[in-house]
Each structure stands twice: as structure tokens, then as C-alpha cells.
Amino acid sequence: MARSSTTSDVFNAIGDARRREVLDALIEGEKAVGEIVRDLSMSQPQVSKHLRVLSEVGLVRRRAEGRRRLYRLEPARLRPLHEWLAKYEQAWNDRLDRMDDYLQELQQQGERQ
Amino acid sequence: MTPNRHGSAVIEFPNDLEIVLTREFDAPIELVFDVLTKPEHVRKWFAPYGEEVKVCSIDLRVGGDYHIVFMTDDGTECSFRGTYLEVEPPTRTVQTWLFDGWPGVEAVESTELHEARGVTKLTHRLAFRDKAGRDHMYKTDGLDASYDNVEDLLRSLHQALSPGAQGEGPAIG
Numbered sequence: 001m002a003r004s005s006t007t008s009d010v011f012n013a014i015g016d017a018r019r020r021e022v023l024d025a026l027i028e029g030e031k032a033v034g035e036i037v038r039d040l041s042m043s044q045p046q047v048s049k050h051l052r053v054l055s056e057v058g059l060v061r062r063r064a065e066g067r068r069r070l071y072r073l074e075p076a077r078l079r080p081l082h083e084w085l086a087k088y089e090q091a092w093n094d095r096l097d098r099m100d101d102y103l104q105e106l107q108q109q110g111e112r113q
Numbered sequence: 114m115t116p117n118r119h120g121s122a123v124i125e126f127p128n129d130l131e132i133v134l135t136r137e138f139d140a141p142i143e144l145v146f147d148v149l150t151k152p153e154h155v156r157k158w159f160a161p162y163g164e165e166v167k168v169c170s171i172d173l174r175v176g177g178d179y180h181i182v183f184m185t186d187d188g189t190e191c192s193f194r195g196t197y198l199e200v201e202p203p204t205r206t207v208q209t210w211l212f213d214g215w216p217g218v219e220a221v222e223s224t225e226l227h228e229a230r231g232v233t234k235l236t237h238r239l240a241f242r243d244k245a246g247r248d249h250m251y252k253t254d255g256l257d258a259s260y261d262n263v264e265d266l267l268r269s270l271h272q273a274l275s276p277g278a279q280g281e282g283p284a285i286g
Contacts, residue, residue: 089124091161096136096235097119099158103140103148104117 010080013057018042019050023073026060030072130246134237142228145235146203149224159183160191168192175200179208195222210239218246 014020018040025031025039033051037044051071054060058077063070122136138145148154152169159166160183167190168182180194195209203226210222219242227234 089122092124092134093120093122094163095158095161096122097117098163099148100118100138102154102157103138103144106144106148107140 010057010059010077013053013059014078014081016050016053018046019054022047022050022054023059026071026073030070032068032070036071130241130243132239135234136237137232137234139231140233141231142226142233143203145226145233149226149235150202150206155181162186173197173200173206199223215246218242220246 014023021040021042022036025036031039033044033047036042036047036051040047042050051060051062055062055071058074060071061074063072118137118139122134125133125135127133140148148158150171150173152171155171156166156169159169159181162185164183164185166181166183168180171177171179171181173179175197177197177200178194179197180192182190182192184190190213192213194211194213197206197208198221199205199207205223205225207221207223210220212218221240221242223236223238223240225236225238227236
């Protein structure tokens with residue numbers, strides 16, 4: 001298991017269900033750690049740990065407001081995942097579209113005969 | 114003339130080990146089955162982006178082997194092979210699935226067809242033997258993300274993303 005890559009790869013960073021929950025919690029907007037803790041009923045150390053991993057891959061960004069530390073989502077960093085899925089879908093669709101055209105062609109030939 | 118169904122494949126990731134794709138075709142089930150299993154037909158559509166299919170041998174019977182090779186534009190050979198486990202024309206085949214690019218990854222592929230009112234629905238399922246195998250689809254190691262969760266997440270964040278595709282894609286077979 002290449003556990004060490006967790007910190008460098010968006011794919012791995014979201015491989016953890018709890019981290020995805022933390023991301024989900026931030027969809028509504030910027031939040032302090034305490035708010036995330038309350039929303040998810042996770043412990044503060046857990047939330048902080050997940051936020052650290054998510055920050056390292058750039059999926060969340062932190063800013064300070066007085067003594068509060070606020071976290072917000074950087075959804076653009078999910079683009080590699082989005083691209084992967086889009087490409088997979090595209091390749092399959094291209095292949096099946098060609099099969100579709102070919103089936104139509106065969107049927108038209110059949111009708112002509 | 115019915116409108117074409119281009120781009121309508123639905124891809125799902127029902128669990129950690131499987132990828133399931135469904136798609137409908139306006140053709141009778143026997144013809145779709147032939148197009149999926151006869152080499153002279155498979156050559157016409159197998160390569161995902163229309164690359165040249167160099168090898169296409171299919172011995173369609175239980176215990177029979179298939180081997181299909183296509184060449185990508187940059188000269189990389191993509192070779193898929195396996196052995197038929199079940200052959201039930203015109204509704205179903207089950208076969209092992211090995212991609213030479215991913216040594217050690219084993220999957221069982223099944224193709225099921227169902228016809229209703231002249232429309233044939235294809236359900237294509239790729240079940241990896243273990244999670245490490247399916248994770249190859251991501252081209253990263255040690256991943257334990259589950260695709261369906263990824264999909265949900267992407268959906269909820271979709272407005273902030275724009276589609277686009279660069280770089281090397283996943284193997285399609």
C-alpha cells in the first residue's frame with residue numbers, strides 16, 4: 001500500500017470516507033474546525049487530521065480570521081478526477097457509438113438485400 | 114428514423130470491485146450478439162477511438178480463448194485476452210479479462226443482452242478479482258476510494274468544474 005502518497009494525490013486524499021464527509025461539510029461554505037466537528041460528530045483531532053491532508057493536496061484552503069481558522073473548499077482541485085471520469089466515459093461512448101453506427105449500417109444493408 | 118443514441122452509455126460503479134456499463138441499441142438481439150462476438154464485426158468497433166485492430170481472434174465456446182490487439186496512435190499495443198466461461202447466444206457471455214498493460218490484474222467480464230420492442234439493452238460488467246485490480250483504472254497505487262462516492266462528490270461539486278481531458282486515459286477493454 002502506497003500510503004505515503006496520500007498527501008500528494010487528490011485521488012488518494014479523497015479515498016477516505018471521512019475525508020469525503022469533511023469535504024461535503026464544506027460544500028455549503030467556509031467553516032471553522034469547530035463547526036465541522038459539530039456537523040459531523042467527529043472528534044476535533046480527527047477533523048484536524050483530515051483537514052491537514054486535504055490542505056496538503058489543495059482541496060481545502062485555510063485562512064485566519066482573528067483567532068478562528070476558517071476552511072473552505074477548492075473544488076477546482078478535483079479536476080483530475082473529473083477529467084478521468086470524463087475520459088473513461090468518452091472512450092466508452094466513442095466505441096459504442098461506432099458499434100451503433102455499424103449496427104445501423106448492417107441493418108440497412110439487410111433491408112436492401 | 115429514430116434519433117441516434119450517441120453518448121448515452123451509463124457507467125456505474127456499484128461496489129469496490131465492479132464497473133457496469135449499460136447502453137441501448139436499435140437493433141435485434143441476435144444482430145447485437147453477432148456484432149459483439151464475431152471477429153469480422155468486432156474489428157469494426159473494438160478500439161475505443163477507432164484505432165486499427167491488429168489481432169482479433171475469438172473462439173466462441175466455453176473454454177475457448179479470445180485475443181484482441183489494437184494499436185494506439187502513439188504506437189502502443191493494447192492487448193486484451195481471456196477465456197470464455199459461459200456462452201449463451203444471444204443473451205450472455207462471461208469471460209476472463211486480462212489486459213497486457215496491467216500484469217497481475219484479473220477480471221471477469223460479462224456481457225448480457227435483453228431485447229424489448231426492437232431495442233436491445235447491453236449490460237457490460239467488469240468485475241475485478243481484487244480491489245487493487247480495479248484501482249488500476251485510476252493509474253494510481255494504494256487507492257481505496259470508491260467510484261460511486263467519487264461520483265456523488267463530483268456531482269455535488271459539478272458547478273465549480275469545467276469538463277476537459279488531457280493526458281493519458283484509462284485502458285478500455
